[in-house]
Amino acid sequence: MRVFFWLILLCGLSAHIHGQILPYEKVVSATEKQYQFTSLKLALEKTEKLYKLRLRGHADKIAGYQQRIFWHRDSLAHYDTLTIPNKNALLAYHKERISFYEQSILDNDLDSLSKLTNLIELDLAQNGLVHLPDVFSSLPNLRILDIRENELTALPVSIVSLIRLQECYVQHNDVTEIPFPLASFSELKVLNLNGNLLKELPADIGLCSQLELVYCDSNQIESLPNSMGSLDSLKGLSASGNNIAALPSGLVGLKNLEELYVDNNSLRSLPDDWGGLQKLRVLNLAFNQLDLLPITIADLKSIQTLNVCSNSLTATPKGLVQLTELRDLDLSFNQISVLPENIGLLAKIRYLRLNNNRLVSVPPSVGLMTRLRKIHLSHNQLSELPETLAQLKKLEECYIDHNTFTEFPLCLSKLKYLEVLFMHNNQVTKIENDHIRGLRRLHTLNANANQIAALPDTMKFLKRLNNLHLADNKLSALPNSITWLKVLKILNLDNNQINVLDNSLVSLTSLTHLLLKNNQLMELPDCFYEKQSKRTTMMSLRCIDLVGNPICEKKSQRNKIRKFKPRYSKVYL
Secondary structure (H helix, E strand, O other): OHHHHHHHHHHHHHHOOOOOOOOHHHHHHHHHOOOOEOOHHHHHHOHHHOOEEEOOOHHHHHHHHHHHHHHHHHHHHHHHOOOOOOHHHHHHHHHHHHHHHHHHHHHOOHHHHHHOOOOOEEEOOOOOOOOOOOOHHHOOOOOEEEOOOOOOOOOOHHHHHOOOOOEEEOOOOOOOOOOOOOOOOOOOOEEEOOOOOOOOOOHHHHHOOOOOEEEOOOOOOOOOOHHHHHOOOOOEEEOOOOOOOOOOHHHHHOOOOOEEEOOOOOOOOOOOOOOOOOOOOEEEOOOOOOOOOOHHHHHOOOOOEEEOOOOOOOOOOOOHHHOOOOOEEEOOOOOOOOOOOOHHHOOOOOEEEOOOOOOOOOOHHHHHOOOOOEEEOOOOOOOOOOHHHHHOOOOOEEEOOOOOOOOOOHHHHHOOOOOEEEOOOOOOOOOOHHHHOOOOOOOEEEOOOOOOOOOOHHHHHOOOOOEEEOOOOOOOOOOHHHHHOOOOOEEEOOOOOOOOOOHHHHHOOOOOEEEOOOOOOOOOOHHHOOEOOEOOOOOOOOEEEOOOOHHHOOHHHHHHHHHHOOOOOEEEO
């Protein structure tokens, strides 16, 4: 009955469509033109030549006109009570201004959009609009409608008459429903409904046979219509941040779908048969409640990005290693304790995220992932890494923090392209000379919260190091080799047992942050103090933290530091 009603209404609107429909050749020519009108007043003067209109700040402009009218009327009433020279001239001036601003409001009345019958693109985004003018039955040539980032709660019924609409952007409003069928939009290719208050999508969305991209993120949608399985042209669907508990079975039969985002929902299970998604490249299932993935996930032969982080998986998906095109795999924040022994068959992987699981070992076959650039193994129960990890010659970032390592993994010492190493919050007691000699591209090393008592002399080979974090260890001194680190910017030595600093620190000419909180320092070397009429050699320092050191206990020492500290630095005592 409802469909019948809308058919009658659509026929009625069609009968009242105003304006001439442009021939195809003229539409193509107009679409290629880059020029956009940005003034409604100017647009109304050249309606025949107008194809693209972009308005911004409409609500603020109207509010400004109304404020000026109020001020001139107030002045008019005030002067009318006075007996002053040139009174008539003043009254005439304010009346003229009131007329001018009233006309300006009329010139910017959005109802006049109905006169722009040749309009192909209409951009009303970011105007603070609370409602739209009901003029769309007069815009038969409109292909692109952008009304994003307003304050709309409803859409006018006349939008249903835009039967040639190809792109519609309604994101970031407060729309609660689509009050008309989508079946009439037979040419619609892009529909963006992100950031509204929708509880459902129209059931007839499946009749929009040309739809290629659908965005409905951050709404209140609880289910997707099964008719979406009829959208044979659909390439991308993003329904993140809703309350979807299950996916319609028809969705996994979309043969042209390339990207599917359903993260941040309430999914507990997935459809059984995924074999129809032969072109799917990106699948994002993160932040749901999945404890198992169907075995048919292995049929996604084109998949390159698979994100299943923050679910309740206890094991990797069966058939995972058959996804040989994978470049980016994220299984972090689950409860996985064992990886497939043949995980190395994913030879094209570049980014592997396995952090925040329950892993106790990494299979040796990981060494076959020779294209790997980043590996995240943080927050597991690892105490060693396989020697084959040394074969990952392209590895740039390695995260093994918050595990149970007691020794520096030897395999890491051979990764000559490694740039970032996070190994904090382990139980490593020492770093040997051979451990870091070859890490010459390393620029960030975080070894906080271990039990390291000394640093190796081979630190001098880390010529690119600019972030060195060694807080919460057992260091009592720094090696002279650290002074070779000419580009070092941040040196974090908080919560150690350092009792002396060498004057050779003057060589660290790029150092900006020196963090020495809670050590045993009794004094600072001369290079930290400015000398009269002589430029300090630690001018790069911006922050020095000495809180909790004996040097801060004496007032005379504190005064000396404050008076003669490096000129541009802030000292915490």
